[in-house]
Amino acid sequence: MRLLISLIVLLSTWTGVASVIPTELTQTVVFIYKGAECSAAQAEGTGFLMAMPTPDGKRSWAYLVTAKHVVHTDSNNFESPLFDSLWIRINTKTGGSKIYKVDLVAAGDKQDVFINEDASVDIAVVPLTISATDMPELELKVLPEQMLASTSDLKTLNIGVGTDMFFTGMFTGFLGEKKSYPIVRFGKLAMIPDEKIQFAGQWTEGYLMEAFSFGGNSGSPVFFYPSADNTPGIISVGSPSIKIAGVMKGFFNDFEQIQLLQNQAAVPGGPPIPVSTGNAGVALIVPAKFISEILHSPALEALRKKNP
Numbered sequence: 001m002r003l004l005i006s007l008i009v010l011l012s013t014w015t016g017v018a019s020v021i022p023t024e025l026t027q028t029v030v031f032i033y034k035g036a037e038c039s040a041a042q043a044e045g046t047g048f049l050m051a052m053p054t055p056d057g058k059r060s061w062a063y064l065v066t067a068k069h070v071v072h073t074d075s076n077n078f079e080s081p082l083f084d085s086l087w088i089r090i091n092t093k094t095g096g097s098k099i100y101k102v103d104l105v106a107a108g109d110k111q112d113v114f115i116n117e118d119a120s121v122d123i124a125v126v127p128l129t130i131s132a133t134d135m136p137e138l139e140l141k142v143l144p145e146q147m148l149a150s151t152s153d154l155k156t157l158n159i160g161v162g163t164d165m166f167f168t169g170m171f172t173g174f175l176g177e178k179k180s181y182p183i184v185r186f187g188k189l190a191m192i193p194d195e196k197i198q199f200a201g202q203w204t205e206g207y208l209m210e211a212f213s214f215g216g217n218s219g220s221p222v223f224f225y226p227s228a229d230n231t232p233g234i235i236s237v238g239s240p241s242i243k244i245a246g247v248m249k250g251f252f253n254d255f256e257q258i259q260l261l262q263n264q265a266a267v268p269g270g271p272p273i274p275v276s277t278g279n280a281g282v283a284l285i286v287p288a289k290f291i292s293e294i295l296h297s298p299a300l301e302a303l304r305k306k307n308p
Helices: 023-028 151-156 289-295 298-306
Strands: 029-034 042-053 060-066 085-091 097-103 124-128 164-169 183-191 197-199 202-204 207-210 221-224 243-257 275-287
Touching: 023 029, 023 164, 023 221, 042 289, 124 289, 124 298, 164 243, 207 243, 243 289, 275 289
Parallel strands: none
Antiparallel strands: 029 042, 029 085, 042 060, 060 124, 085 097, 164 183, 164 221, 183 207, 197 202, 207 275, 221 243, 243 275
């Protein structure tokens, strides 16, 4: 997976102030499956494509970005082995889809899975190659690095609590038979903590988004969608800039007491009351700055020099 491919790059700005999102953003998403054989593959998560231009600007290196826990055999343990390979499903312009096998190698000369130095960062980047003959058939857009929201972007665009956000990714309730149908879910930025958050037993940096995320959404691209009147107290007309906020990690659990029949009511000293894990309606987003750090890591820089 070392070849270069020519890809169409999606512009990072959109003219208008309506709430409808650009359709092209759903075309950046690929569905990820696990399984030894394609025919028996099971839904695993979502990924999206990003591009880094070659020095001459004529082509791009393409990268699959997803959550790190999607590529691990135990999604709750980053020390677990990687899957030997995964399958990605990409839609075609004729209304169907193609399946591509992606081999995963964690280290060595053939390494093709790259992660952040901070082990708690739930992002994996995989160089991706698609043949030049296939590219014209695919309904595929690739996001440019300029869309990654930086710390300065948060200030320049007045991004803060209450800013509109959305993500697009796999909906396991309906994957689609002939092609993938990414779902789009909307919410708002709920918190930008200055310290790490405990999530699934691990402390990690992230944003909190008021939105429901479910299984299959892991690895989805999450976007800031600041409106033209994003500055508090000011209403203006202009063009909002859609920025990649980061990668969907997952949702916070809530505990809901199971409804018990009257004759099963717990008594003092009796057995514990059963509880069920529910969705708190708050999702954790791994910030986009970590994608940039991986893309510019020494390992990937060296790989690009090796394959100019």
